[in-house]
Amino acid sequence: MIHIQDKKSMLGQGILIFIYLAVLTGLEFFVAISFNSVPLLVVVALVKAALVLYYYMHVHKLNAESPDEDEDSYDYKTGTNRLGLWLFLISDSFVFAGLMVVRINLLGLTRPHLDQTLGLLVTAVLLVSSFFMNRGETLMHGGDRKGFLTNTMITFGLGLAFLIGVVFVEWPNAISEGVTPSSGAQGAAFFMMTGMHAFHVLTGLIFLLVVLVNGRRGVYDQQNYPVEAVAVYWHFIDVVWIFFYPALYLIGALT
């Protein structure tokens, strides 16, 4: 449980980080369309990821344990769960890293014909959803269940919008542009990367739904690690997209 004073500053921090991220995304897009500097795009993506990892995913919490605690206490177990979740995310990130390697190897400095406006739009939607997720989590920590439910609901809605945007708008759009799964390396990389990411979004939505339903019943009023877990997972999905978005939409030249 954090103090009300803290809660305010935490919410403020969430807003500030969101503004940073939004500005960086705008900068990224601008860099891409004006002079397409790959190193700069990589740096921007790394900075964005670092911001999310530290301020939204609280990677530092992994360290915040005193070792002498009772091993059966909720706090100690939460620490173990936190470690477990991070280990899982490390493992999972190797899948995405592998896909990135596939993309770099097969496509090099080219990119598929995709609708850049649409790409920016779904990216913005996912980013905003991360902001609301952070807000919902912070409010839950502060004991504000109603605020948590509202914000998580918004997150869920935005997540769903992202999923629909990618699978039901972007995919048919790409196919009509001639980028299909079987059209060649570009199509294969594009559909595999967005598909794998969309699969994670789908699982994230399911977890969000579980947390929403249980949160409504008041399951997390005392012990709310599951909320944190879902938030961290959701932000992780965002971090993946922070790298995939420039890799698919921004870096390189059209062929």
Add this chain to the structure above:
Amino acid sequence: MRHFIIVGILVIVISILTYIGLAAIGLMPLAASAQAGPIDWLWNLEVMTISFLFALIVVPMAYSLVVFRRKQGDTTDAEHIEGNTNLEITWTIVPLFIVMVFAYLGAGNLAEIRRVDPQAMVVNVTGLQWAWTFEYPAYGVVANELHVPEGQQVLLQMTSNDVLHSFWVPEFRVKQDLVPGRLTELRFTPTVPGSYKVRCAEICGTSHAYMEAPVIVSAQADFDAWMIDQVALAEEAAATPEGRGRALVAANGCVACHSVNGAAGIGPTWFGLFGRQERLTDGSVITADDAYIHESIKAPQAKIVAGFENQLMPAYKFTDEQITDIVSYIKTLK
């Protein structure tokens, strides 16, 4: 101290004996290329090192087992020794040094065997399930055997029509995979005339074990004579449909599956095929005529002869004229 001296002597004796023993067996096959020299030199150095390191570990182990066995009725523990930092540092640094030396030698060795001779004779190699074809661009000759003159570097420019293959002649030591969609290169300089075999070293399907082709190293004069024959044969063949068909069959490795002498194979034999009654998988009987053979080459899965259900014949992209030539060739097989 006495223990160390005994073990030290034993290590030296055993490593020498191991090395002599291994060298006496003759581990490597005949060295028949210029590249085999450096490779065998490095290998020999490695065998020496292996013999020494093997003795260095196994001798003290065996010695301890004999000398430091627990005595009958002894229930106490051994002397309490936790470790020795100097020793640990030594046996980290010394092996590090040794492996770096080997890496350095290995890099030099690699450079040596890859030395480029600009005069090298180019042969285009194509691997396919499950045959080799060798094209001599300078002569316009395609063969199923690799003939090379002694003492001249050969540059193989290799690719594959289907899956991965690997070119390996054990006597030449070097090996290189054939990758569809790209050219890979392999250089070797045959030094010992004789008859060898190239064997596919990368698993490539059902008949991987049989994907072999003769490699003939001969004196320049013999090679030239062979080449003149081949050129003449090629010209002769190009003049008749059967000849063109035979060349196509050779270039595409058909005989890897379809024997021309009646022997059983992956696919039905072509010996006496034309006009033969074949039983198909659906039970019907068909006569192998022009139309059927044409269809079977273009769409191999359309009508399958009973007994060959699971053999995936690749779809070749022949023109109709080429298929007619091949059928003419098949007609001659009786």
Add this chain to the structure above:
Amino acid sequence: MRNKYPVGSGLLLLLLGGAIGYGIGLGIDMLISGTLNYSGSVASAFALLLAVSSFFFGVFGYRGITRGLVWQVLGTLIGGFFVTGIRALMGLDLFGSFFFTEPAWVFGAFSGVISFLFGVGVVSDWMKWARGIDTPEHHEDVPTWEKYLGVSLDHKVIGIQYTVTALVLISVGGLFALIFRTELAASQLQFLTTTFKLFNQNGPQIYNSLMSLHGMIMIVSILLGISGIMNYVIPLLLGAHDMAFPRMNAFAFWIAVPATVLLLMSLVLGGFDTGWTGYPPLSARAPVGVQMFFLGVISAGWSSILGSLNIIATIVRMRAKGMNAMRMPIFMWASIATSIIALTATQLIGLSFQLVMFQRLFGMGFFDPAKGGNPVLFQHLFWFYSHPAVYVFVLPGLGIISELLPVFVRKPLFGYRWVAMSSLGIALVGFLVWAHHMFTSGMNEYLRVPFMYSTLLVAVPTGVKFFSWVATLWGGKITTPTPMLFVLGAIVVFLLGGLTGPPNATVSTDLHLHDTYFIVGHFHDTIFGGFVFPFFAALYYWFPKATGRRMNEFWGKVHFWLMTPSFFVLTFGMMRVGLLGMRRRIVDYDPALGFDLSHLVMTIAGYLIGISVLIFIINLVHSMKNGEKAEGNVWNSRSPEWQVPSPMPAHNYAVPFEVVGEPYDYGLPGSKYVQFIDAPEHVAHPEIAGHSEMKTHQSWGQEQNDTHTR
């Protein structure tokens, strides 16, 4: 349901179910193709599925694993028909030569795995949590053998489940090896001829399928074997009551079971001829069996990933009081190093196989040169896991060697810190060496030299281990009961594997050695030395802990003295013919090469190894009930698990312990590794153990010494 003859009725139902399944399959095949194909795939697939399910039904009734298998069969059929239905709506082909079409099989197999997990009940707690329902921390197990055939959250039960599954798989993989080893005994084709027909494959194709499956089944059995030992031992050594995530632990085991079924399904569904590496474009053309293989590997991969996640979390979070990093048993370091690799790199083999799977299903051209793909890219992704995987296989084994040596030498492990760090060193360097499998692959030439350097570097930490082991032996008071024999055997065999490594690392010599039987001999040495021998050592060593009985010493020694020389003959023979020109993965070799005699000898050696393992299994089963009682500190070890009576009580230590000394201070008077909190002087405390006839620590030691000198 009490069943007096579980195994008998199981075997009866196995035959019955197999026959019925075969009949059904024949009928279906007949309906689709119009001919009776007695050695066909559909009949075999149904026979396999129904035989396995009904065997467990006979043994166990309809619960636990039986329910899982039945659900898997149903899930496969429902998934298959679902896709077939969609295909019907789209107007595509409904049935292929293996009954279902390939997409239907893939989706069916996938839904079969998920159904298994629901059927066996391993996800039911999570489903409750998702509905906001709390579950008890532990489920009490039934005290009989039946707990092993259903979901249990006890790490000891899971450890034994893992170990037994590993032994079953080793037997299956070994049987495959004997089949194709027999074919290799002489040149030309003897019984796997081109006219031989089984599962719609001819002799060479069956050879390729068996050879490929031998590789992957052995790999899966190794992964399960190390998980078994780690699961059983780690919480005991740490003083924890269980693993950090008991449910995930159970999940990691149970997902390996449908994975095994899928691997076997790949054999009957047309097989695959790619070797365990599954390189495209060959794997993109192989029969549908390769898809089952991919799915099986991906499922087994998840088992490995989640298992290692659990192990890292457990070691980081659940150590006893006072057990700082340098006071952990050395096996912990090995386990952490292994788990770091398995946790991360395993994703890459899953990904690489998934990409081929999707290339086949959706025409995505990742590795298809005609579509701008790159076949060599697959090899990079694949080996990024599959080389470090070798260290996943051997590091726990090397940890077991280091763990057991001091006990039988009665002397501290020489240079604990260095041995511990060398495990991490191997693991970390192991991430940077993958491309040494690709020196001939046609990858960028300039990559070869740096990868040669990194590969040779692995020799350094490995060397530290060997020197430390020798220094541990030096000046000790060595006894050689069976576990110690296997430890010593492991060191020598692994030494051979290690020493034959550098010639493969230096590029120019590797150009000759690559893809030959030399490699086959080399890696069998590393795997036997790094896994098989230590695994047997661990089983002989911890068997009394699990059962309260010892395995038979005499037959243990027979096992060792039969297996070790045969194994040397086998691998020396392999390396010998490999150097002279024997390629890997061939069903037949040129008689002109003159390898017939060597291969005959190797085949005989192979059979002797098979017999020795059979002896081991008989010994194991027999000793469970009839072995000599051994409830005390049989090996006179300092390790905490031996300070309490065997078999281990359900929730491990009733009284927690504190680490008060170094783990391996043998020969240091008055020193102790662990001190039980609240227990005066000795562990021998009736309340702790619930065992009134407990002997003191000292008297166990005495007894052990007696048995040694006897």
